[in-house]
Amino acid sequence: MSRQTKFIPVREHLLKVQPCKHGGLVRKSSQQYGIPESQMLDASASLNPYGTPFDHPYTGLDMDNILHSALKRMGQYPDNRYVEFRKAAAGFIGKGMTAENIIPGNGSSEIIRLVAETVIEKGDIVLIPSPTFSEYEQQCSIFGAEIRYIKQDMLPDVPDEILQDARLLFVCNPNNPTGKMFTRKELEKLIDKCRENDVILFVDEAFIELADPSQTIVDLVQSNDHLFIQRSLTKAFAIPGIRMGFGVASVRIATLLNNARLSWNLGCVAEEVSTVLMNMEGGCYSRYLVESRDMISREREFLMEKLERRGFRPLESTVNYIYVDISDLSMDSVELTERMAAHGVLIRDCSSFQDLGKHHIRIAVRTREENERIVDCIRQVIQEWGREQAILYLERNLEKARDKGSLGSNKECNYYPCHYEGQDCTFCFCPFYPCQDERTEGKWITGSSGNEVWSCLECIVVHEPAVVKKMLSVLTAEGCTQQAIKKVWEQVMEPRLCSSQ
Known part of the structure; x- marks a missing residue:
């Protein structure tokens, strides 16, 4: 019979103390995602971006x-x-x-x-x-x-x-x-x-x-x-x-x-x-620290503007990092942080701070080139996430549509109405994004990073009940595959877009 330890010879309250979980993030992320350490951008550690x-x-x-x-x-x-x-x-x-x-x-x-x-x-x-x-x-x-x-x-x-x-x-x-x-x-x-x-x-x-x-x-x-x-x-x-x-x-x-x-x-x-x-x-007040503060002020303003344009809510800051409320984003801070790390950009998930939940991140102010990379990474992550959500929503809604037909106005949708009252929200996330077809009223716009991105803001086609009905007739029969989506475009979208010319 094994002897059981009845007590641990340390002060009892120490049993509740948790270890520090920070530090070594570049190395750990490099190993986890297979990205060389030299290619990782650490915007999770709030260090002087002016360098040493x-x-x-x-x-x-x-x-x-x-x-x-x-x-x-x-x-x-x-x-x-x-x-x-x-x-x-x-x-x-x-x-x-x-x-x-x-x-x-x-x-x-x-x-x-x-x-x-x-x-x-x-x-x-x-x-x-x-x-x-x-x-x-x-x-x-x-x-x-x-x-x-x-x-x-x-x-x-x-x-x-x-x-x-x-x-x-x-x-x-x-x-x-x-x-x-x-x-x-x-x-x-x-x-x-x-x-x-x-x-x-x-x-x-x-x-x-x-x-x-x-x-x-x-x-x-x-x-x-x-x-x-x-x-x-x-x-x-x-x-x-x-x-x-x-x-x-x-x-x-x-x-x-x-x-x-x-x-x-x-x-x-x-x-x-x-x-x-x-x-x-x-x-x-050495030259080095004066120039550091000047750079931080300049780059913080640049990064704040870019983050605001992305729908995030950054708080005014006095120093070399920005605290951002992302509660309006469908992704939480844990998922956003992990997705960005997979692309080689590290930001701080603030869920480890007291009682903040998973709605805040902290981004270090870096050099202009690095700040642009941070913004580009956010854009890329959100775009990839949107595509994944499109497929998930499509599969879910197709399942419902097989039983009920189209979902109709679907007022439970977080985005209803994104265009007009009574729209059909079966395809809340467009399965064709980015279609890059200007006949839909979609268009190229300049993103916050200065790059061109495809905007669907003016497109209402996939919310038209008649279009939804035709799309469902194909997808419910053939399933949610890339081949089926391509077929829907050819058989439903092309005729609709051609008729509007």
């Missing part, structure tokens, strides 16, 4: 030289004080910060983990505005926090009755995934309310260098032990494979967190690379 500083000769930076310098120290333990890194970080953000305000981190997740483990007791209430970055919940749950979600639109005026029971409040600014950013002035009132209610305010400024760094509130930590700021370098410099970031707090809190953080949490490569990047002249 090493891509721009005017920065004078050479990655090979930096790595060579870093690897000289490979045989040594890092200096856990990270003096040069902390000085560079303080100079990078400015605002009177010093090295004593800086806590080095191996990316944003480690910074979140550090704050969670140093301030949270089991059962403490953590407030997380929804939707937002999932790592807040992930890391706080590990330490037994009770997670309470509030709506994003409660910010920045969170009521005192909600704050008074909380230990920690997270604010992502600009927010991921919505792209909304609060101004410095808007957050000042929330900072005061949190201090009055003894709540620690964690403000994640991971994307602020790519939006508007003038709105940072890092300097307000100096006299406020209830305020903590997180900054990430991987997004701004487009180097997510080298984990680097830092926290900013009052000297007293920063000292405590530096004492508590994992020893040697930055390796020699991450330390060297991030120190060099932060020491670029101008800091957050």
Whole structure:
């Protein structure tokens, strides 16, 4: 008889913690769909589309030289004080910060983990505005926090009755995934309310260098032990494979967190690379980051316009990604994401964010050429999906028509009436699309990507009851095959179109 384990020797609440599911998407998609990694376009990761500083000769930076310098120290333990890194970080953000305000981190997740483990007791209430970055919940749950979600639109005026029971409040600014950013002035009132209610305010400024760094509130930590700021370098410099970031707090809190953080949490490569990047002249206002923000603004406007013309509902954004409501699209976010990945374009399905369902996606702003590829891929996926739906609807409606005859007005159709009252909707999705025959009143139009696409907007032929009846007589006898559809065109559509000339 086998011995059964009666308990697992870890804290019970950890059994409910889910692992991080993100990262490595390019490799996984490449393997799944048989597309070389070099041909995958990753618009799911919100990185600086301007490229790394090493891509721009005017920065004078050479990655090979930096790595060579870093690897000289490979045989040594890092200096856990990270003096040069902390000085560079303080100079990078400015605002009177010093090295004593800086806590080095191996990316944003480690910074979140550090704050969670140093301030949270089991059962403490953590407030997380929804939707937002999932790592807040992930890391706080590990330490037994009770997670309470509030709506994003409660910010920045969170009521005192909600704050008074909380230990920690997270604010992502600009927010991921919505792209909304609060101004410095808007957050000042929330900072005061949190201090009055003894709540620690964690403000994640991971994307602020790519939006508007003038709105940072890092300097307000100096006299406020209830305020903590997180900054990430991987997004701004487009180097997510080298984990680097830092926290900013009052000297007293920063000292405590530096004492508590994992020893040697930055390796020699991450330390060297991030120190060099932060020491670029101008800091957050270096030529590289100024040009990055200009490019993002320009390309975001271009992509927003193209997405709106596709019937999607993109939300206004301040940063290098766009949050899109696709609830009017018949496809959900999971299917759209998977179909685009099969074509080599990755976007972010937002169903993993809190309580969003399957109606939202996030698309990173990329270069003009890449943005055009994203839009073209959306067009292609929707067109392919439409053809598939045409066959599915045709087969379904033929089955009904065999019993009832034509479906008539079919007011249950999502698109009724697309042309006129009383139309016959047996063929809601035209089996001939794209027929490319202008006698139908269909025509070529310029698509949002600038390419020519076939539009059926003015065609009413397949909704005419007499035409439907003749089409059904052929298809019910011969079945839903490409050969039968071709026969319908020759025997029904051609005579109808010729008679209208």
